[in-house]
Amino acid sequence: MEIVGSMASTVVELLFDPIRRSVIRVFYYSRNVKSLETHMEELSDKKTRVLHYVEEAINKREEIEDDVVKWLASVDVITEEADRVLKDKDKAKKRCLMGLFPNFMTRYRVSTEIKSIEEEAVKISLRGQFDRVSYLPARRGIGDRSVKDYEAFESRRHVLDEILEALMDNDVNLLGVYGMAGVGKTTIVKKVAEQVKANRIFDVVVLAVVSKTPDLKTIQGEIADGLGFKFEAETIRGRAQRLRERLERETKVLVILDDIWERLELDDVGIPSGSDNRGCKILMTSRDQNALYRGMDTQKLFHLEVLLENEAWNLFKNMAGDAIKNPDLQHVAVEVAKRCARLPIYLVIVASALKGGDVSEWKDALESLKRFDKDGINSPVNSALELSYTSLKGEEIKSVFLLCGQLRPHRIAILDLLKYTVGLGLFKRISTLDEARHRLNKLVNDLIASCLLQGGADGNVKMHDVLHCFAASVASKDHRVFALSSGTVLREWPAKDMLEQYSAISLPDCKISGLPEVLNCPKNGVVYTV
Template sequence: MLKSGANKIIDEAVKSIEGADRAKIKNQCFKGLCPNLKVQYQLSEKAAREAKPVAGLHETGKFHKVSYHINPEKIWLTLSKGYQAFDSRISTFKDITNALSNPSVDMIGICGMGGIGKTMLVKEIARQVKGHKLFDEVVFVDVPQIPDIKKMQGQIADELGLFLCEESESGRARRLYARMKEEKKILVILDDIWARLDLETLGIPLGDEHKGCKVLLTSRSRGVLSREMDSEINFLVGILSQEESWSLFQKMVAEGDCIRNHDLQSLAVAIAKECAGLPIAIVTIAKALREENLFEWKNALLELKRPSWRNFSGVQAAACSTIELSFNFLTGEDLKSTLLLCSLMGYTYHASMLDLLKYGMGMGLFKDVNTMEEARDRACPLVHKLKACSLLLDSHISEMFAMHDVVRDVAISIASRDQHVFTMRNHVVPQEWLDKDTLKFCTAISLHKCDVNELPEELECPQLKFFYMYPKDPALKIPDKFFAGMIELRVLDLTKMHLLSLPSSLHLLVNLRTLCLDQSVLGDIAVIGELKQLEILSLSSSDIEHLPREIGRLSKLRLLDLTNCSKLKSIPPNVLSSLS
């Protein structure tokens, strides 16, 4: 219609011009020296009348853009495959959505351990807020471990249907900034950040720069979110309940009817439980076992119950690698050493801050400290940071902390592989732990509620620094020469044992700093007085009746723990006063 109107006006204009030319020749005065003013006036009026539709047509034909680039709908935003709305996360989901609706909140953080399901959660949130028109545009960016600004800018541009021709980061940032300002309401999701990220360098407007722009962050570290990124509200994504774990396991295996088999079903329940509420472990293992036979299922359960102490293998690999990555990103050897030490502590779930102090002091973990109070001041921030990274968890018991089973398994595997640590829990100790080549390089041994039938006369471990034993049989006898080959030992914990007399070789442990005989039946322990370097002596919950006078010789002792020693009757004169 516009074209036909234009053609009609053009034809009429041509006729007018031709008529004007003829009139010009025909109607000249004074032998053509002057134009006929009357005719010229008439032609001008006619031209003015004909110009009006031309001007209207020109206005109608104005185009602000010759073409418009349509940005295809993002695949991740249209598919919700794999997401499962667990009851334990519904309230967190709603709280995050409400925070995104709050006009006074610009930046929100979501933290949780690797493999807990943060990415799935934020993608589902993005789908819903986009579907409910809470935001006009949603941008999702995978943040590399070492951020590549140009690559991330390119990812944002792709999400916005924008082509960046600028070479410099600052030029690209300006273009992204201007493009995002065009969106009235935009949500930018930065997934899995490991350290501070400068949003201005990326080109993301925030706060007063663009009230309609909000940023949603995910990280394994609460500290990165709150301290490095200054996120205003942070939400923790926790592990799944046992019922949710089983539901997810069934869903992942389900596509087969294999778990309807009675033998497999009982194994499946046990395997799901061993995954300890970690979605990535549940999904990985369930998918790996879909088409496998009974023997593979049994082997998978065995692997989960007895994780490889040399490396990650089998169905564990995917789950463990995410946690190992978190471990590798811990800043400072003190954090890494603390986590590995926590994994060796004999508790199945909850562990005591006081026990960490006892072990940490003995191992020399807390540098340049002189008192237990200083050690506590050093240990608490370390535990807090590990909690912020979701590698340790809060406990419902005061002065305790917890460690996720899968995290413990990964930490033990790392310690075993890199530091020659041997550890067993709740199992028969295999004979290879007595292999001379193994023991020659071993730095730590931890045996928790293990079925140890007999100990060798002497354990030759020249590099051993940590020895923990809590046997199933409290009457297990320790031979007199047992400690003779452990000259470097710094921490010795013999829990819940019948020690009517301590092995004579104990006095050879000249480097011993921490000795714990908690919950034990104790007889003659006078040999402890020979341990001149001892700093920590713990007899907590033991049945000791008489504190030996020889303890007064321990001039370097910093802590004597007699908590819950209900049978203690006497302490010789001047023993406590001699302990400075």
Template sequence: MADVATFILEVAKILYGPLQRSVDYLVHYKKSVEKLQLKVKNLRLRRDVVQRLVNAAERNGEEINGVVQLWLQQVDDIKAITEGLEEGMKENKRCFKGWCPNFSSRYSLGREATKKMVDVDGLLASGDFAHVSTPRPCPSFNPTGEFEAFESTESAKKLVIKAIKEERLNIIGVYGMGGVGKTTLVEQVGKQAKDEKLCDEVVKVTVSQNQDLKRIQGELAEKLGLKFEENNEEVRADLLLKRLKQEKKVLIILDDLWDRLDLTKVGIPSGSTQKGCQIIMTTRRLDVCFMMNCQKNIEVQVLSEQDSWNLFKEKAEVVETDELQSLAREVAEECKGLPLAIVTVARALKGKDLSIWANALRELKQSSARNIEGVDKELYSRLELSYNYIGSEEAKLCFLFCCVFPEDHDIEVVVLMRYMTGERVFKDVNNFEEAWDRIHTLVEKLKDSCLLLDSDYVGCVKMHDVVRDVAILIASRKEHGFLVKVGLELTEWPENLDECKRLSLMGTSIGMLPEPPNCPRLSTLLLQQMNGWEEIPNNFIEGMKVLVVLDLSNTLISSLPPSPPYLKNLKTLCLDGCRRLDGISLLGGLEKLEVLSVRGTNIKELPIEIGQLSNLKVLDLTGSGDLTMVAPNVISRLTKLEELHMGDSFNKWEVRGSSGDGSKASFDEVASLARLTVLYIRIKDVNCLSLEVPGSWEKLKKFRICVWDEGYSTSDYDKCTSINIISYPLSKWVKLLLERSEEIELKSVSKSNIVHLLDDEGVSFNGWTSLAWRS
């Protein structure tokens, strides 16, 4: 009996705990739910705090820690569950027609509330984050120039590296004449400092003559992975300062200073706050080093006679046995040890016969001094010689057109081409495809001559600031007729424009446009980024009767004046980035217009009047995401169109007038354009894949066709087709483009559909370079 009693007692002990908890679930269910509600309220408050920190970090371009993202998701999940428990309390379920409480429901509520309190306590305990984010890693620092390890440059490089190792030196000045190779040298120093772990990050920004604080701040922020939403310079400076202090040791390269730069206004640590931040600055003037309180000043000197000859011989491909060797040595000596002059002259004369070398030497010896601030008087004549030996007049004019942009500007080759085609620079091209080939040939020729440089951005080139100074001086001659007043504090419209042919006032602060200026010979007018005025006087262009190129990009204009007879010769019109522009119907009268570029605008409609542009060859609506209406029978009337860029704008094409009321543009309008060679388009209706279209797209040289609702392909390939859900049977145009594509993107397409595509539809994939498939 004692054993039985002991057994019963032990069983009772085992069962007591669960039974007690079950009774508590049932009896105290309401109290448990209320207690849970209080804890969840505290959790919500904690979540709000964390979310505000996350939002601030995201605005600063920082990377949110994974544990924080997981915590927020878990909080959201438990909130949904507890809201369900609260609803259960409100229902107050009863059974037996309301005569008896629903014990099962109460038990479940009590048990679930008790369990969730444990989860909530855990989330409250783990939600006290010291940091919710980490700064995004800086983009890798890659020098763009070719560093030649000659005696002078190597000596200067070693001195700069030695100065970096001295932690007490916060600001290091590197100075020397224009074209001596300062930028290339400090870029190599930055790379070596990063490789040898002398610093954690290297950031380089070009300051230039026009100290645009917002641009400098923007470039620094981009390279630090920081995103600005603020436009106020002081706020941006504060954000930059905080971001830079997050790095243990950062090396900042400030390239091409012409005057003192206030580091505090930019957001760069200085003085007592500069710990962990070293600065290297380059300038052509030693006095700027003193203005910036540089603690160490290092001069980059010209090359020695032997180093000059070695560099010249390499670039001109002169061999020791050449009969022109003695002549070549004299030419090399005339370059006075300046690397930029040596390289440009050598490449200009490479492969030329003896008489041309002799003539070049005479020109170099007889050249007169020029007065360009910061440009050595000897350097001017060397660069002008390279210009003279470019060859064709087209190449020379292409070179001069590159100087109309600001210093250190990434020049879009497509924009350059549109200016030059508008001016009819290319005399023997028949279409824009041939113009593309010509401009790329000219750009490569100028790059080979070291008169243009590669850019970090695809489709762009840059111009060395010294080369640009010389180009502006050449371009200002009467026969070329350029007037370039870019990035200067210009507040009044320039006078004496009677002989001016090309006028560039980009980024100036002119507050009002004159009515009208007298510019009888003006053929190109560039007014980009001039934000001092918001409207164009109706008679502004009355005195510009031969104008063929007009660029008003990134201005504050909201509308255009009615197309007057004075613009009857206009060939190229650029309105890119004009965010306030409300419509373009007034352009219908520009019957000779060939290029209309409205990239990145907020226009909502392509009106019927655009169909009057019977000579239009390029229509560029890239990035106009608000475009939701294309009037019917507009696109089909542009029968001379060669390029249509609508990839990330309008996509609501009707298959073929299927709307019934004729209020929307149809896809077969695009297909009817027989001259198209470039087509970037997004299509929403997959049924277009089965539509047999009247036109033939065999002429397409570049295309990016996206058939899906959201997003747009950002492929680097010239020929890309992206499809979401294939509709069979495919039409001939789809098969043609699929077979000609270099990249295929298939989204939500099954494996069986891919097999069907290749086998049953007979699509050949021999030319495919890339296949991106996402099921």
């Protein structure tokens, strides 16, 4: 009997519990409406706060986390459903049977929907607790057009293979590539980066430019960009500690340090090496073998030499285009190519400058190269650069090129170029800042197409060190611009009579605490790029 009684009790509960809930929903209708409105208001406030963080992140060019995007979409969906059902509350207020009784059926239907939406809104609200809404994206790649167009020349292939083999050696953590300026050191390490990522040899590959005057914060920032995070600490030591912790979390990471001139203390940057972290390997480039071997204690060194003669000609042909197939032009082109010293940078620059030219243009270029040699211009290197510079059409584009030679070569901000070009009055027949911006963008694109500048990210462009030195030299020689050689830091003001002959002064690395009150520069205006 006890069993029968228990079963009967269970049956009654199963039958009447749904009825009880339904009755409650009908008579608690107003309370349910108020509860939903309260929860939706709280959810709306939370969405607004998240959107503030999202907007701030977008302004910083950060990427929004996928779960945040999905959460915001779910808030929009539930809000639409809540708005729809709350609009029906007026219908639920209507009474039936001559207004004597509430409309129980409508109230039950609306109240049931309200309760369902409220439960979902609460769940969505709980999911909206985010530690962060965004992240700094890792660079899509550290390659550029020169890497994408990279040809596996025999003289490069064996070096590339040797570097890849050394990177897989567990006993080797510090590697270096050395060779003369313009030989293609940066290109080959970018090719290495591309290869190790494709073959999954390393999980993460980052690149930073060191240069003759290393800026530790800049180097740290470039590595952090590659890893996809931002620094909170402002001191170099604090940033180094944060960077070291981040790199040590990676199982297999390759750090590429381009353009080493002298010893760089890896610990000061925040790069673990040696026994600190066996998962972090460092690949460096330099013009100087000793800077790598003695300065950086490199375990493996690779010498990158000039291209073989047939490789140089093939590269030149590819860059010069189909016109070079003309029999009348080809023998001239061969002579022009020979004067590029089998150095990739000069082959690319000269071929780009002459691309599309007729036979007369090519012959004139060859005569110019010969003339430059006779004039004692450091042949064949500067003669090739001189030809590319003189081939630029118009004074405005030449002025922009020379101006780039006064700024830091590895990160030239377009905005800075705009300020200087407008301030110096380099552009003719413009009346608004927008016109100047459009003119500058067009000229920068032309310089990139001529291989005299390299495209960059975040409104920046880059200039190869060789081109940077050449541009600075031309500005000093032809336009009487007082400028420091690359890597030189000015710590005291030059002698008074020294500046009288110059028309402009460019001081990108000025460490002088105070400038003189009066400058005697009768030749022309004075320009500071401090």
